[in-house]
Amino acid sequence: MTVTRGDEDTDMGACSGSGPGSGAEPGNRPEDEPGSGVLIAFGQQLKLLRLRAGLDRTEFGKRVGYAAQSIASFEQGRRIPQPEFIDKADAVLDAGGLLIALKKEVERAQYPPFFRDAAQLEKKAVALSVYGVYAIPGLLQTAEYARAVFQMRRPLLDDDAIERGLSGRLARQEIYDRHPTPLLSFVVEEEALRRPVGGRAVLLGQLEQLLLIGRKRNVEIQVMPTDREDHGALGGPFTLIDTVQGQRIAYAEAQGDSRLYTGQAKVRQLEARYGIIRSQALTPRESSEFVQKLLGEK
Template identity: 80%
Template sequence: MTVTRGDVDADMGSGSGSGSGSGVESGKRPEDEPGAGVMTAFGRQLKLLRLRAGLDRTEFGKRVGYAAQSVASFEQGRRIPQPEFIDKADAVLEAGGLLLALKEEVARAQYPPFFRDMARLEAKAVGLCVYGLYAIPGLLQTADYARAGFELERPLLDEGDIEQGVAARLARQEIYDRRPAPLLSFIVDESVLRRPIGGWPTLYGQLEQMLSIGSKRNVEVQVMPLNREDHAALGGPFTLIDTAQGQRLAYAEVQGDSRLYTGRAMVRELEARYGIIRSQALTPRESSEFIEKLLGEK
């Protein structure tokens, strides 16, 4: 079975962080987008609770550490609030969990519609195998690298969308703090490690972060070198997702179009490809040494 429009955020704007497509994790939502209903409901609830507490936007903003303009944007459903804001707002307004109950859905609304299903699966996965071919996978990206990717999007994104996209991209990296820790495997093409998206300083900072994340016991980062004559996955980036229920799914994304595969035939095919490129790539230790060598060339 193939489910379309549900994915992982691939490389640049793509969800997979390997993901590769070009979906933008944007805070702006047109009225007809699926996330608009959640944001409208949250905003109305927030306003009702604020008025019940007898607070104007300025006073309420001071108590939660946000400007009155930001509070207005949240109440009008024009901006997606960060989790910290929801926590503070629920406490200050003595909402008794009414706002917290919408926290998960609000978090999903920060992603483009095509990536929301993947974001939900990724956040609860017990294992991920991510192949990155066009850009550093999102789960490995630094803020500077992610921002550079969003700035390269065409049509151009406005500053608000870029910052919301960066925040959403980094929020996905909370997966590293989960317990029990999921098993994460990344295979990244060497060409990606040499492409100075955002400039050389940004790339070097990105390579250093890859070394840092790759040193975690539950993470393996491998490099597919350019001098390999055999390459089993030239068709594009993809991600394999292991669920807590023992199911394995696959996600692929390109040019903002994504597919979530649940049928065993396609999943087995991508499993086979990943297994082959895993054997063709440098080992995790060799990959770390390779990245360190690239850093030494700066």
């Protein structure tokens, strides 16, 4: 990921997550492979501690509430363990915090490198403003819709990468249960609502989820109709992230590349665009009625 301050680009190295918009897909670079980096290190440490405790995978799995196949996947770096598993494993194996010390980095590994920094900002944001163009934004996606998005990725992703991407995307939706509750605004293109990603049944479930999420007091979902002659943001999807420190950061991604903008000039430009498209889009009430009408057409 590149963080841009003013006119200067500073390379920040790999970052993790599925993008705030339609959600970046897990990449196919070497560092994106499921059996790499921190996951391999965690898996090796887990196996050594299990063997030291004299437990086979079946017995250890019983003690932590996971199947032996899942333990094997964790040890081989093919699957990302949940925080609850790490806590239980550390206690059962008397690891003294060795596994817990890796928990934050394991969590970051849920996401492709180019989104990790943005994912951390999103997780702690007090407000998000998301413009979705090509697909329903990741924070609004059902599991079935998200899985279809990952399955359509070209070059094809293997099953482990799809599961990792799906797990990371759904984990991001814990933002709806956070306290204090963040303010979430979405403007979504009509075409994204009509595109039958995953098939008709999946799209129906996705439209129903939009209505459910849109009823939350902290969420506003607006539809940008295709027939609008004026459109203030034809440059592609982006997200505005308000931090607890009072800073506003902009995030944009395209074709697996992404940037975080902190420079005032660029952030203000995208702020202005978002304000314009909100005024051009249907209101939240009109948008809800529009989605209900789409459901009736399907």
